[in-house]
Amino acid sequence: MRAAARRTRRHAAARRPRRDVGREAADEIEGAEPFVLDVTDPGGLARLAERAGRAGTLRAVAHAAGISPTMADWRRIFAVDLVATARLAEALRPLATTGTAMVCFASMAPVIARVDPAPDAAAVLDDPLGERFLDRVREVLGPAVEDPGAAYAWAKLGVRRFVRREAVRLGPLGARVCSVSPGIIDTPQGRQEAENHPSMAALVERTPVGRSGRPEDVAAVVGFLLSDDAAFVTGTDVLVDGGVCAAVHTAT
Numbered sequence: 082m083r084a085a086a087r088r089t090r091r092h093a094a095a096r097r098p099r100r101d102v103g104r105e106a107a108d109e110i111e112g113a114e115p116f117v118l119d120v121t122d123p124g125g126l127a128r129l130a131e132r133a134g135r136a137g138t139l140r141a142v143a144h145a146a147g148i149s150p151t152m153a154d155w156r157r158i159f160a161v162d163l164v165a166t167a168r169l170a171e172a173l174r175p176l177a178t179t180g181t182a183m184v185c186f187a188s189m190a191p192v193i194a195r196v197d198p199a200p201d202a203a204a205v206l207d208d209p210l211g212e213r214f215l216d217r218v219r220e221v222l223g224p225a226v227e228d229p230g231a232a233y234a235w236a237k238l239g240v241r242r243f244v245r246r247e248a249v250r251l252g253p254l255g256a257r258v259c260s261v262s263p264g265i266i267d268t269p270q271g272r273q274e275a276e277n278h279p280s281m282a283a284l285v286e287r288t289p290v291g292r293s294g295r296p297e298d299v300a301a302v303v304g305f306l307l308s309d310d311a312a313f314v315t316g317t318d319v320l321v322d323g324g325v326c327a328a329v330h331t332a333t
């Protein structure tokens with residue numbers, strides 16, 4: 082009962098984008114103003130796009146908002162991690178211009194789990210803004226997708242696939258988009274997952290660089306992908322996992 086109550090509190094917290102987090106981040110950037118929204122709210126995304134358009138040229142978007150398996154049920158995980166990513170990209174697309182760059186957050190989860198969709202599943206996954214998306218996901222992947230861990234891996238695979246299609250749309254505008262797939266990173270979300278899945282400690286043990294990741298490890302890669310130094314990089318994923326996927330999948 083206590084665990085269930087804890088989970089319910091976590092679920093509620095995961096649904097609330099925190100105003101103080103936005104304010105703290107904005108305080109670190111000169112001239113920045115926070116704009117707090119729930120990324121699953123299409124009205125909020127439209128207001129964000131309108132505000133960004135008024136502010137000037139859209140240069141860089143780092144889309145880190147996301148939830149993990151212990152935070153919600155399978156439907157909410159798909160809605161926040163995949164559907165909202167596609168909606169955000171759709172809302173910002175009219176602002177894309179020469180030099181615009183976007184990074185979406187995926188995960189190493191589909192790599193570790195070796196998630197490999199059959200063609201019919203891939204077709205559904207590649208249509209996150211289609212009608213009855215969640216029902217179609219359930220139909221094509223079966224009841225196993227109701228497990229939050231499975232849903233998370235599929236949703237994040239959807240993000241990795243989404244940036245490939247989005248890159249093709251953005252290329253003619255002079256804009257780019259990539260995803261990053263973090264490994265085990267020491268953030269509130271990473272710590273919550275580690276608390277609930279003792280197997281994650283074994284993965285850290287097997288990580289070739291010998292530690293879990295720091296937020297700065299991921300931020301540095303995102304910074305590069307958003308910079309002009311990455312002008313020839315688009316439509317791809319960058320795994321930032323300290324080598325753990327290589328360790329898990331490579332016989333030595």
Ligand SMILES: NC(=O)c1ccc[n+]([C@@H]2O[C@H](COP(=O)([O-])OP(=O)(O)OC[C@H]3O[C@@H](n4cnc5c(N)ncnc54)[C@H](O)[C@@H]3O)[C@@H](O)[C@H]2O)c1
Nearest residue numbers: 098099119120145146147186188263265266268269270271
């Ligand atoms: N930490 C890890 O080990 C890890 C591993 C793989 C992938 N990721 C991914 O990296 C990204 C960043 O994760 P993090 O570790 O910083 O997580 P975090 O939980 O520490 O931060 C995620 C942020 O997203 C916000 N958010 C959640 N739902 C939202 C919604 N509906 N609308 C707006 N904001 C919302 C939360 O309020 C929070 O501020 C996420 O997409 C996560 O899935 C993290």
